[in-house]
Amino acid sequence: MELIRPGTHIDFMKYRKAAFTLSAALIVISIVALFVRGLNYGIDFTGGNEIQVAFSKTVKTDEVRSAIGPVGLADVVIQSIGEDGDNEFLIRTPAEGDAGDKTAQLIEGALNDTFGEETVDIRRVDVVGAAVSQDLKQKGFLALFYAGIGILVYIWWRFKFSYSLGAVLALVHDVIVTVGIFSITGREISLTVIAALLTIVGYSLNDTIVIFDRIRENIKKAAGSIDFPSLLDSSISQTLSRTLITSSTTFFVVLALFLFGGSVINNFAFAIMVGLVVGTYSSIFIASPLLLLFRREKN
């Protein structure tokens, strides 16, 4: 069975202007979204209390709200999660100084008083103090930074600097667009989402490296003068079926995780799905055309 017929030659380089335009637009939209809408940071990064609670009877968001009303909290976010029949909610309040504050305890007490202890199942309580959240934020972004540097150096060592730069630019593109989509959809940025971004960094590179490897091999094979754009096209074409197969098997398992993996892992799976699509696109339409661009600059 063949996904891409052998000998297929697609003129990818022909679309490079269109691709650059599209990516530039995506990046601009992402950055605008970041400035206008910002990111919905989870309590890992903002500090505060988050309580996940399930009821064994039908309870509406408003009922939860009025139940915890007497606690007298300023900014409470109550969000229904899971399927309709789950009666499961996330209650979130901002940090009030020390994580040792009693907010979570008071909310639990209020829920128990209103609905009765036997119908209330406190499934998760997270309390993150300001000191820790600052730490986590810093560490999260440092991790992304160091991973980028590490990969830049590795590819530089294995290939040439221009390849390395192309790969890392494509990577930065992937991360910005994924983060932009999180900003637009208002999905929460938590520690696990940062982990997902780092995974994307690793994975989106896979595709790029496989294509670069093929480019290098084809350059070696082709003695004498090289029609570089055409060489890029055939390198991408030759590896296209592998790129599509691997991306789709990974996409399918992550889709399974997204659909069946539960609420805690949902945003993680979403980030990887987005990253996979964007990463596959960028390794074909951004990373390789960038090589062409750098080569022109040199000549």
Added chain:
Amino acid sequence: MDRFKLKGLLILAVLIVGILFAAPSFFGSKGVPQGWIGPKEKIKLGLDLQGGMHLVLRVVADKAVESRMNSTASDLKAQMVKQRIHYSSADSDSPETLRIVLRVPDDYGKLADLIRGGYPYLQEADRSSKDGTMTVKYRISDREAAAIRSQAVEQALETVRNRIDQFGVSEPSIIPQGGERIVLQLPGVTDPERAKSLLKNTAILEFKLVDEEHSVQDALRGNVPSGSYIAYMKDGSQPILLQQRAVMTGDLLDDARMRIQSTYHEPYVEISFSREGGRIFERVTSENTGKRLAILLDGKVYSAPVIREAISGGSAIIEGRFTDEEASDLAIILRAGSLPAPVEILEERTVGPSLGQDSINQGVVAMIIGGLVVIAFMVVYYKFSGLIADLALIMNVVLIMGALAVLGATLTLPGLAGIVLTIGMAVDANVLVYERIKEEIRLGRTAKMAVDAGYKNALPTILDANITTLIAAIVLFQFGTGPIQGFAVTLSIGIVASLFTALVLCRWIQEWLVNYQKIERVSI
């Protein structure tokens, strides 16, 4: 060709060892069957999967420095009186400094000698004269302050360990984390409030005499006699006038137990002193018979009974309208020792057991569905070679589980997601090789040549692609915490395992097919 067979045996050995180590985790809660001779260690589950509590504490070590300076101040006062150094005040005016005002500036020489001889850790920071008095400021040396801080953290760690041990948590993990932080993992703890109050009490036990010569009402009006201060009963209601000096402290405690008073069934805590403590207690009670002795814990008065007679048995009781739970926790805290400095809670994450089990179920469902899609795809697309890749995929998951068990690594929810992800990615190496083999076949190579060339040509690409992911995983491990590290671990193990299954196991099977079974067409 013997090398080939030997290689096969080694691969088989790796697989069998992997299966043996992974097996206990598959048996579930029933445990391994009778007569099982393999390893019995199951994969450790993270708190997010088994339920429990994760806490990050910070020891406020500055407070230990501060209290050291306070005790130095009162010690110094006594010494200055002894050596006839005329001072008007000697107080610690900031956590790290001490301010002494001399009424006779000429006494400075004697003071300097005293400090040099008895308090070498104090350094003179500032000196000024005004209106016939001299003010000298001393600062604790950085080295001493650092030593006090690190000692406070160490001792706090010890106390926290003791308390958790006595509280009865199975397999707790209590580790210091850079500077003043302590990270606790307490599996199975379902009452977070109780656990927290158990940890937060500094548990400084003091015995102080009640000042009965002056009236509390007078003191409340602002007339606090020198040497006394106003304290409050535990429930915060009643003020009581106490002498500042503690006649005894909890350092000399030997044991503390919860007891139930028989008539009213009220719990109380009985403490027994060490031999030296018992002697001091006997002397204090005999010297102060008829007076009231207040028992304070963390500055709050629990009770202030009248001393009827000298107490010689070396034990005392603390009452205070406790519930059974409170009394038993108080006994634990007293037994485990006091904290040298208060702790604050920086981070607290509690997962209930129901959510943990749900997460496991959902993760496993996602893994099975995702896995089946990939397995089906590989067979449809690559036929018999796809089946070999599928075998490798299953072995890959088994090897990851075995490695987690043998390394004692913790499986977290993101870690579970990492395994699911690996299932999707693990076939990548196979796909790279198979696409190469197809190309070679199209160039008219024989089955044997195509297989050899396929594996050989795909190798550098596969290594490069996996090493970059490994770099990301290692960075993740370095910077991540708990659950995220779990993800980094499964991801890294998954990468290594998939390299083994794809490049060693699959290769061996396919070489065996073309070399020994002499197949002429690769089913791919």
